[in-house]
Amino acid sequence: GFDDSVLICDEVDPILNKILEDNGLKVSYEPEITPEQIIEKISNYNIVIVRSRTTITKEMIDKADNCKIIARVGVGLDNVDQEAAKTKNIRVINAVEGAMNAVAELVLGLMLSLARQTARGDRAIRNGEWLKKELKGTELRGKYLGIIGLGNIGKRLGRLARALNMNIIGYDVVPIDEEFSKEVGLMKADLNTLLQSSDYISIHVPLLDSTHHLLDAQKMSTMKKTAKIINTSRGGVVDEDALYNALKNGTLGGAALDVFEKEPAIGNKLAELDNVILTPHIGAQTKEAQSLAANVIAEKIIQILRG
Numbered sequence: 001g002f003d004d005s006v007l008i009c010d011e012v013d014p015i016l017n018k019i020l021e022d023n024g025l026k027v028s029y030e031p032e033i034t035p036e037q038i039i040e041k042i043s044n045y046n047i048v049i050v051r052s053r054t055t056i057t058k059e060m061i062d063k064a065d066n067c068k069i070i071a072r073v074g075v076g077l078d079n080v081d082q083e084a085a086k087t088k089n090i091r092v093i094n095a096v097e098g099a100m101n102a103v104a105e106l107v108l109g110l111m112l113s114l115a116r117q118t119a120r121g122d123r124a125i126r127n128g129e130w131l132k133k134e135l136k137g138t139e140l141r142g143k144y145l146g147i148i149g150l151g152n153i154g155k156r157l158g159r160l161a162r163a164l165n166m167n168i169i170g171y172d173v174v175p176i177d178e179e180f181s182k183e184v185g186l187m188k189a190d191l192n193t194l195l196q197s198s199d200y201i202s203i204h205v206p207l208l209d210s211t212h213h214l215l216d217a218q219k220m221s222t223m224k225k226t227a228k229i230i231n232t233s234r235g236g237v238v239d240e241d242a243l244y245n246a247l248k249n250g251t252l253g254g255a256a257l258d259v260f261e262k263e264p265a266i267g268n269k270l271a272e273l274d275n276v277i278l279t280p281h282i283g284a285q286t287k288e289a290q291s292l293a294a295n296v297i298a299e300k301i302i303q304i305l306r307g
């Protein structure tokens with residue numbers, strides 16, 4: 001076994017603890033730890049593990065003199081200062097496999113819910129209203145789904161949506177997987193063509209300087225009036241003010257958001273609108289995704305320690 005010490009800063013699936021301890025590592029499980037406490041004791045640890053609650057800052061990394069690995073039990077690495085880690089020779093790892101199916105299934109559910117307005121119907125019944133007439137929906141079959149970012153999640157979504165006989169349009173900044181393209185009959189397009197042609201637009205890019213407000217007012221103005229945007233990537237990728245205006249003015253058909261510019265998104269003005277579905281960043285919140293991510297991270301850590 002190994003004798004490294006591990007600090008787990010967020011709530012993670014217990015399987016992670018177990019695998020690491022079975023391999024001899026000393027694990028401190030502190031899912032409520034504060035940033036101040038991390039700064040105080042990070043130098044005692046060789047491995048630091050986070051999920052979504054904790055952000056690993058440069059200030060923390062500056063003190064992390066014994067740290068070899070920072071692990072995120074999830075996909076996006078925007079809550080770890082990767083530049084700072086690099087200068088200290090700390091490996092930063094994540095678990096892309098975990099969220100793939102969970103997020104893709106959430107998107108599918110959100111699209112179906114947008115098409116039939118199930119959330120609105122539910123709200124209305126609870127308020128004593130029977131909106132049968134108003135809630136004439138549409139079907140996904142035959143509609144055009146534009147997927148921006150054909151990485152792990154984007155491709156999984158493409159395959160699921162194809163099974164519902166949607167037409168899949170794809171845009172990425174890197175060449176798109178050929179096998180996937182064939183399988184779903186992908187129509188490759190530039191971003192503008194995708195935006196103009198799609199009934200549903202789902203975003204699966206990382207949050208980078210180049211993807212900040214990738215969908216802004218100008219881009220939204222080129223979409224179909226009935227188009228619906230689904231964002232489960234990161235809040236900053238869609239300009240929320242522009243989205244609010246477009247939805248309110250009826251120049252866009254609807255939106256479903258799992259991620260927000262500011263989280264928790266309590267009091268977000270998009271909640272005023274009926275053609276919007278909001279979920280509290282639950283993309284990877286499934287038993288299966290959490291346990292898969294925990295297993296993947298445990299395996300990766302042990303591989304690295306073995307050298």
Ligand code: NAD
Pocket residue numbers: 075076077096099103148149150151152153154171172173174204205206207210211214232233234258259281282283284285
């Ligand atoms: P991935 O790295 O497998 O794929 C991302 C793809 O986006 C890549 O193919 C990349 O080339 C492409 N891309 C980058 N910049 C682009 C641009 N400007 N235009 C078009 N494409 C671009 O990542 P993934 O695992 O599929 O995750 C995608 C996103 O989902 C990430 O932002 C991640 O943080 C987010 N995510 C959210 C949740 C959630 O809980 N809602 C869970 C997991 C992941």
